[in-house]
Amino acid sequence: MRAVxxxxxxxxxIGRMPVLRGVDLTVEAxxxxxxxxESGAGKTMVGRAVLGILPSAARITDGHVTFAGIDLINxxxxxxxxxxxxxxxxxxxDPMTALNPVYRIxxxxxxxxxxxxxxxxxxxxxxxxxxxxxxxxxxPGRVLxxxxxxxxxxxxxxxxxxxxxxxxxxxxxxxxxxxALDVTVQREILRLIRKLQxxxxxxxxxxxxxxxxxxxxxxxxxxxxSGRIVESGTASQLFAVPQHPYTKALFAATPRYDRPGNxxxxxxxxxxxxxxxxxxxxxxxxxxxxxx
Amino acid sequence: xxxxxxxxxxxxxxxxxxxVAVIVFVLLRVVPGDPIAMMIPPGAGADDIxxxxxxxxxxxxxLVQFTRWLSDVARGDFGVSINLRQDxxxxxxxxxxxxxxxxxxxxxLAVLSxxxxxxxxxxxxxxxxxxVVDGLTGLTLAIPDFLWGLVFILVLGVLLPVLPIxxxxxxxxxxxxxxxxxxxxxxxxGEFRVLGMLFTHLVLPAAxxxxxxxxxxxxxxxxxxxxxMTQDYVLVARVKGFTRGRIIxxxxxxxxxxxxxxxxxxxxTFLVGGTVLVERIFSYPGIGNxxxxxxxxxxxxxxxxxxxxxxxxxxxxxxxVDLTTVMLNPRVRHG
Numbered sequence: 001m002r003a004v005x006x007x008x009x010x011x012x013x014i015g016r017m018p019v020l021r022g023v024d025l026t027v028e029a030x031x032x033x034x035x036x037x038e039s040g041a042g043k044t045m046v047g048r049a050v051l052g053i054l055p056s057a058a059r060i061t062d063g064h065v066t067f068a069g070i071d072l073i074n075x076x077x078x079x080x081x082x083x084x085x086x087x088x089x090x091x092x093x094d095p096m097t098a099l100n101p102v103y104r105i106x107x108x109x110x111x112x113x114x115x116x117x118x119x120x121x122x123x124x125x126x127x128x129x130x131x132x133x134x135x136x137x138x139x140p141g142r143v144l145x146x147x148x149x150x151x152x153x154x155x156x157x158x159x160x161x162x163x164x165x166x167x168x169x170x171x172x173x174x175x176x177x178x179x180a181l182d183v184t185v186q187r188e189i190l191r192l193i194r195k196l197q198x199x200x201x202x203x204x205x206x207x208x209x210x211x212x213x214x215x216x217x218x219x220x221x222x223x224x225x226s227g228r229i230v231e232s233g234t235a236s237q238l239f240a241v242p243q244h245p246y247t248k249a250l251f252a253a254t255p256r257y258d259r260p261g262n263x264x265x266x267x268x269x270x271x272x273x274x275x276x277x278x279x280x281x282x283x284x285x286x287x288x289x290x291x292x
Numbered sequence: 293x294x295x296x297x298x299x300x301x302x303x304x305x306x307x308x309x310x311x312v313a314v315i316v317f318v319l320l321r322v323v324p325g326d327p328i329a330m331m332i333p334p335g336a337g338a339d340d341i342x343x344x345x346x347x348x349x350x351x352x353x354x355l356v357q358f359t360r361w362l363s364d365v366a367r368g369d370f371g372v373s374i375n376l377r378q379d380x381x382x383x384x385x386x387x388x389x390x391x392x393x394x395x396x397x398x399x400x401l402a403v404l405s406x407x408x409x410x411x412x413x414x415x416x417x418x419x420x421x422x423x424v425v426d427g428l429t430g431l432t433l434a435i436p437d438f439l440w441g442l443v444f445i446l447v448l449g450v451l452l453p454v455l456p457i458x459x460x461x462x463x464x465x466x467x468x469x470x471x472x473x474x475x476x477x478x479x480x481x482g483e484f485r486v487l488g489m490l491f492t493h494l495v496l497p498a499a500x501x502x503x504x505x506x507x508x509x510x511x512x513x514x515x516x517x518x519x520x521m522t523q524d525y526v527l528v529a530r531v532k533g534f535t536r537g538r539i540i541x542x543x544x545x546x547x548x549x550x551x552x553x554x555x556x557x558x559x560x561t562f563l564v565g566g567t568v569l570v571e572r573i574f575s576y577p578g579i580g581n582x583x584x585x586x587x588x589x590x591x592x593x594x595x596x597x598x599x600x601x602x603x604x605x606x607x608x609x610x611x612x613v614d615l616t617t618v619m620l621n622p623r624v625r626h627g
């Protein structure tokens with residue numbers, strides 16, 4: 001298997017706070033790689049570091065990120081912009097805020113086509129219509145003329161998915177793309193992403209906190225806690241025999257619709273504390289190494 | 293957004309103007325100061341004064357005076373200026389175009405420079421140009437328009453006499469105009485020499501009026517632009533591979549303009565108010581300058597006419613601002 005994205009020992013701080021503590025992760029071509037973790041584990045920052053859209057206070061302090069053989073960390077901004085849209089893109093978390101409220105859908109779909117592929121106005125419109133059909137939007141001609149506020153959340157997410165796949169990228173980061181949607185819409189959107197991904201052979205880094213979602217869509221999974229990957233493997237492997245105690249606890253903590261009688265089991269406090277202590281000890285070791 | 297909304301707003305202007313008329317009329321007669329006392333020569337007798345009061349109808353009870361004036365106004369007759377002995381309507385109309393041209397040029401200057409400052413400040417966020425922008429807006433915000441007028445006269449009119457400091461045109465030049473809109477007329481006729489001359493006269497008072505408004509626009513737009521730059525749709529645009537400049541101008545700006553236009557509309561009324569002092573300082577023949585003269589001579593009909601004109605102007609500006617906001621914001625347009 002060929003790796004599309006290779007993250008090696010990535011360290012990142014926001015201000016003085018370590019957020020990523022040596023993340024190792026490899027996404028293979030044409031696969032969906034789940035990145036699972038609880039809030040604050042650093043999973044969103046991994047995606048943003050890859051895309052180069054970190055918040056201004058965030059700094060990458062160590063490590064490598066390689067995309068299709070290109071070193072992303074030391075890439076000049078202009079070259080990075082050449083990759084974005086065309087070869088890498090993103091499905092955002094909240095479709096309600098990810099579309100520009102003052103412009104029509106048509107403009108927001110065609111702009112990336114015209115910019116990245118150099119299509120003319122007519123060709124871009126034609127392509128946008130095809131894309132909307134691919135994400136199963138009825139009456140695509142009408143939707144192109146509509147404003148975001150005229151569409152439902154599910155429809156907007158379909159538009160954003162169409163936009164992410166627009167230029168046929170090799171790699172997409174999906175940052176909790178179903179979290180803001182209700183459950184029935186969630187399933188449709190997941191199926192849609194999976195189908196497009198398989199048809200086009202796109203690799204996806206699928207960031208989520210929801211193990212149910214992971215089971216539905218991912219080929220491989222990495223579990224992240226306090227800025228480190230604690231376990232990584234194929235989805236079936238991980239679900240069958242989770243190795244790390246945190247992964248086991250995460251499974252136990254997942255509500256099951258098929259077993260409604262079961263009580264919810266939170267991740268044990270002792271375990272969380274131990275993982276955080278490990279992280280703190282790790283930070284201290286790094287500090288000492290740096291000063292030595 | 294429909295024509296009926298527009299119509300409703302226009303109809304609402306009638307009670308507003310009526311309210312203004314009542315307040316102005318009553319206030320002018322309650323505050324001390326008598327127009328007759330201002331015009332009589334020293335040593336005039338008591339019956340001379342009585343006579344004059346009768347001529348101008350000032351001997352009647354206030355309610356009678358008011359209904360008489362209001363019914364005249366409703367028919368388009370604003371009375372006769374006590375001091376200038378001319379029809380108030382005609383006097384105001386002859387001066388209004390000069391003020392409108394001044395206000396429009398000042399606003400254009402303020403919007404352009406304020407907009408550019410805000411965009412530059414956001415584009416170079418965290419670097420030295422942002423500090424320059426913040427310093428400049430702080431300075432221009434702190435100094436009022438009339439003070440800028442005096443500074444300009446001192447620096448560009450006296451110390452370095454490069455620009456004219458009074459009037460609308462060089463009095464030695466006799467130029468025939470068919471309307472009072474000198475600037476618009478010479479622009480339409482393509483007389484660029486005249487246009488240039490008009491502009492050298494206009495630029496200092498316009499800049500004095502524009503600077504405080506520029507500061508307000510720059511600060512407001514910079515804040516809302518920075519706000520817009522943190523939105524998810526900007527993140528999406530970054531991932532599309534767009535440059536920072538394109539994202540500011542084509543993604544964030546239109547969103548940021550919505551609150552800025554609303555605020556600018558409010559501030560613009562201050563600009564119109566500011567014309568009163570600034571026109572005086574630059575001896576500019578507009579309604580603001582005329583208003584000061586009218587107040588000094590307690591010229592009641594003229595003051596009333598001028599204030600009604602200012603009020604109508606404010607209402608028109610507010611309507612224009614609301615229409616602009618609606619045009620910018622599709623959510624309101626469809627709502």
